[in-house]
Amino acid sequence: xxxxxxxxxxxxxxxxxxxxxxxxxxxxxxxxxxxxxxxxxxxxxxxxxxxxxxxxxxxxxxxxxxxxxxxxxxxxxxxxxxxxxxxxxxxxxxxxxxxxxxxxxxxxxxxxxxxxxxxxxxxxxxxxxxxxxxxxxxxxxxxxxxxxxxxxxxxxxxxxxxxxxxxxxxxxxxxxxxxxxxxxxxxxxxxxxxxxxxxxxxxxxxxxxxxxxxxxxxxxxxxxxxxxxxxxxxxxxxxx
Numbered sequence: 001x002x003x004x005x006x007x008x009x010x011x012x013x014x015x016x017x018x019x020x021x022x023x024x025x026x027x028x029x030x031x032x033x034x035x036x037x038x039x040x041x042x043x044x045x046x047x048x049x050x051x052x053x054x055x056x057x058x059x060x061x062x063x064x065x066x067x068x069x070x071x072x073x074x075x076x077x078x079x080x081x082x083x084x085x086x087x088x089x090x091x092x093x094x095x096x097x098x099x100x101x102x103x104x105x106x107x108x109x110x111x112x113x114x115x116x117x118x119x120x121x122x123x124x125x126x127x128x129x130x131x132x133x134x135x136x137x138x139x140x141x142x143x144x145x146x147x148x149x150x151x152x153x154x155x156x157x158x159x160x161x162x163x164x165x166x167x168x169x170x171x172x173x174x175x176x177x178x179x180x181x182x183x184x185x186x187x188x189x190x191x192x193x194x195x196x197x198x199x200x201x202x203x204x205x206x207x208x209x210x211x212x213x214x215x216x217x218x219x220x221x222x223x224x225x226x227x228x229x230x231x232x233x234x235x236x237x238x239x240x
Contacts (some may be wrong), residue, residue: 007032008087008138008224009078009127011065011119014044016141016190016197019091021213022220023047024201027056029221031087034078035060038092050198057082065092066115071122079130084133087224088127090119090141094158101153109154115141116162124169128178135177138224141166142216145237147186159184163235170233179232181223185216186238211238 008026009114013019016038024047027033033051035058037044044060051058059081063074078085094112099105120141131137144150144159163182170180188211191197200214219236224229 005030006086007034007078007082007084007087009034009036009074009085010089010091010093011036011063011074011123013037014040014047014060016192016213017188018185018191018213018216018220020047020090020194021088021197021201021217022091022190023058024051024054024197025214025217025221026087026224027051027054028201029225031224032057032082033059033080034074034085035040035076035231036062036063036065038172046194050194053198055203065090065119065122068118068122071119072126073129075123075126081121084097084134085127085130086136087138087165088123088140089220089224090123092119093110093162094155096152097154098152099154100152104154109157112154112158113161116158117165120165120169128173128176131178132176137163137173137176137178138228139166139169139173139178139180140220140223141182143182143235145239147237148186167233167235169227174232179223181228181232182235183216183223184237185211187211188213188216 008031010023012036013023048058068143093116097108143163149156
């Protein structure tokens, strides 16, 4: 199978969870990967090295996706390095404020909503014109499965806002050849190390129970593929 000659920007790709595994999996599938980090540069470089070991072109780019100017720099740097941007994946979002509604911290709860939707609002106007140039693009965000909501009212509200923000843009993006989808898992058990994440990506791990970052990453890789070209405005929910 011919490998895709495409570039993917993955935000929040240097942690222990979904973002890192998604970056590794797209690297495995042949994408060039722009690995975004906010403050952990060394961890991001290690992910880039693992992606390069899979034969991918990889670069690390600093930026806070909650800040408009950082998002502009993130996209511009990706274009400067790779010359194109075909896939944009949004990971980082709300914090964890689990107060009951009668003890709600209104400012913290409002910030949760902002942190879920601001990356969408900041990045969409930047990446859509680049994707439209080739009439091909994938815009994807990670949210949360509201069929089984978390104990946090503000977190659930914020995740629902992100889902609505992405899916609400699907019809307009479709006219430009861009799909927009959401993956909504429940709790995901992080990998204990980068090596465990690499092994899972290379199908060398086993014996785990529950949802791992790799299951989510495989779904993301499918939604970014040619095979998912007619799948848009969809929320893919993981049972748990």
